[in-house]
Amino acid sequence: MFKLCNFIFLIMLVGNVYTARIFAQESIDTVPQVNPLQELRNDLDALIESPDMSNAIIGACVQSIESGEMFYRLNESKNLIPASTIKIVTSIAALDYFGPDFRFQTNMYLDGVIQENGEYHGNVIIRGSGDPTMSEYFYAEPIKIIEAFAKQLDSLGISTIKGNIIGDDSYFDNIYYGPGWSWDDFMYPFSAQISALSINDNSISLEITPGDSVNSLSKYTLIPENNLARIFNYVMTSEPDKITDIITARDFKSNYIEIYGNIAFDSTKKRTHVQKIAIDNPTMFFLELFKSSLSKFRIRHNGALLPISMSQNPILYTNLLPIYTHVSPPLLEILKVVNAESHNFCAEMLLKTLAKETQGEGSFDKGTDYLLKYLKSNSITSDNIRIVDGSGLSRFNLFTPRNFVTLLNNIYRSNYREQFVKTLAEPGEEGTLLRRMKRSRAENNVKAKTGSMNNISSICGYVTTRDNEVLAFSIMMLNFTAPLTTAQNLQDLILMRLSSFSRK
Missing domain, CATH: 3.40.710.10 (DD-peptidase/beta-lactamase superfamily)
Structure with missing residues (x-):
């Protein structure tokens, strides 16, 4: 009787295990597989x-x-x-x-006559066509591009320009900013003015360094150097452990730039704070830099710097040939x-x-x-x-x-x-x-x-x-x-x- 009971128990146990395996397999088979x-x-x-x-x-x-x-x-x-x-x-x-492989071209023209004594009587015309590459994104020293224009005049034997230097930006209209651009962004390089004759992303940099002592006025370097921007510096030199905090402001339609705040003192003279600022009137910015480059080749200029809009006489390019062409990267x-x-x-x-x-x-x-x-x-x-x-x-x-x-x-x-x-x-x-x-x-x-x-x-x-x-x-x-x-x-x-x- 005892052996029979054990046998029946064993059969039930095996049956339960087998049944459990069947149900488990069925549950696996019925679980939906996510692809x-x-x-x-x-x-x-x-x-x-x-x-x-x-x-x-x-x-x-x-x-x-x-x-x-x-x-x-x-x-x-x-x-x-x-x-x-x-x-x-x-x-x-x-x-x-x-x-x-398309490349932009910026051309320089002369509409006058070069005298034997090196005097040039006439206008120098630089005509832009929208080249956006005259900047540090493409050239180590963008100012060298401007100097190449001046160097060409020097190679022609010109020592004095008696006439105007005209910047022709008429390839584009005179609307500098896009629809919906925020006016309070206009002083920043990411919102720089759009002009057919442009240089350095139409922006300048101010490298601000501490003064010689605490509470003294800071110093700054303008890059590139130019006569268009007028800098009013109110940044003071603070204690070395104070956080540098500098604010820049530029008038909406001018190049009067004010800088405020403080820069921490640094006895090693290595501390520099850089502020980048968009300029107003890109064509005049280009012309100012060009005129500055003339002095490096000892070329004097007796005349005005004029955007094409202020030139009284129309320029007939069909009668002129470029004496120098700057070509952009592709x-x-x-x-x-x-x-x-x-x-x-x-x-x-x-x-x-x-x-x-x-x-x-x-x-x-x-x-x-x-x-x-x-x-x-x-x-x-x-x-x-x-x-x-x-x-x-x-x-x-x-x-x-x-x-x-x-x-x-x-x-x-x-x-x-x-x-x-x-x-x-x-x-x-x-x-x-x-x-x-x-x-x-x-x-x-x-x-x-x-x-x-x-x-x-x-x-x-x-x-x-x-x-x-x-x-x-x-x-x-x-x-x-x-x-x-x-x-x-x-x-x-x-x-x-x-x-x-x-x-x-």
């Missing part, structure tokens, strides 16, 4: 739902270029302020119209600065050059008209978007994440794919992504254009997945009150997740 793409979407949703960005408007669009499959969408058809990502439109339109190098460095001045100079060459008028309006026509040829209608400048500095610009992705897809399939992609910023490389996504898989797999203003941050471009699948993406964020770095960190996390995605 990798849906898992990716869930992860991106979780990232975007960050409490720090809960008050922000976020739009995103991610699409496979090869298959056209939409990886992720969020408010993808909503208009948001693109900030500097609108430079994507300006730069590809310029590349498409001019080609990668367009592709310029676009690298526009996109990787997010250079507003270069972008706007390109916009007005496009306007002049395609519409006959170098203006913001005509330039953006051309951009809208270019977008239309790329299946993006102008009915529900707005572009008013070429750099994205205006808050009047409106664009959607879906439109960016459509444009990026078209660029990738164009003949300019490799050239254009090389102009974009890369994590860890010089540019706007220098300190972002480093030591992650995204570092070598993201090429992008960034954009930011107060309470705005955007990024768009290309990301390559673990399967070497190239995705076009656009992420736009608006109205957040968290620090800018919080928005950028969220974008970086999204791109890290995309770069690590695999369908396998």
Whole structure:
């Protein structure tokens, strides 16, 4: 009887174990398997739902270029302020119209006669055509460009100029600022005046150093040296342990510049504080620097410095030949600065050059008209978007994440794919992504254009997945009150997740 009971118990135990295994297997078989793409979407949703960005408007669009499959969408058809990502439109339109090898030219003309004694009787005319490259972004010493013009006069045997030096900036109109630019930004180089004859990004630098003792007036150096800017220095030298705090102010329509505050004393004389300031009247700035360079070649000038608008007689260029031409670097190098460095001045100079060459008028309006026509040829209608400048500095610009992705897809399939992609910023490389996504898989797999203003941050471009699948993406964020770095960190996390995605 005892053995029978043990046998029955053993049968029941084995049966229960077998039944448990069956139920366990059935439960495994019935659990729905999440595919990798849906898992990716869930992860991106979780990232975007960050409490720090809960008050922000976020739009995103991610699409496979090869298959056209939409990886992720969020408010993808909503208009948001693109900030500097609108430079994507300006730069590809310029590349498409001019080609990668296009170069700007700035010409110098003489309309008079050189006497045997070295006196030149007549005007010296320098004619700009929108070259944005006479700056430290392209040349170690931009002032050497100006000196090359003066050197040419010296090589012709000119010792005295008896006539006017005329700066012809008529290639562009006389509207210096784009629609919707903030007036309180006008003194900063990122909002410098746009003129067809420009030098040094139409900006100056003030290198401020401590005085000889505490409570003494500070010292400054003006770079480049010029007679146009008038500096009023009220910066005092403070105790060595006090934080340097300097404020700069420039009158709206003048070059009267005041600097206030304090700079900490430094007995080693090594402490320097640099303030960069945009100047008013770029053409006169160019002419002042040119006149200064004449003295280096001992060329005297008896006459006036005149912008073309103040010249009484029209200039007939058909009767003149340039005696010197400065040629810019090729367009592709310029676009690298526009996109990787997010250079507003270069972008706007390109916009007005496009306007002049395609519409006959170098203006913001005509330039953006051309951009809208270019977008239309790329299946993006102008009915529900707005572009008013070429750099994205205006808050009047409106664009959607879906439109960016459509444009990026078209660029990738164009003949300019490799050239254009090389102009974009890369994590860890010089540019706007220098300190972002480093030591992650995204570092070598993201090429992008960034954009930011107060309470705005955007990024768009290309990301390559673990399967070497190239995705076009656009992420736009608006109205957040968290620090800018919080928005950028969220974008970086999204791109890290995309770069690590695999369908396998």
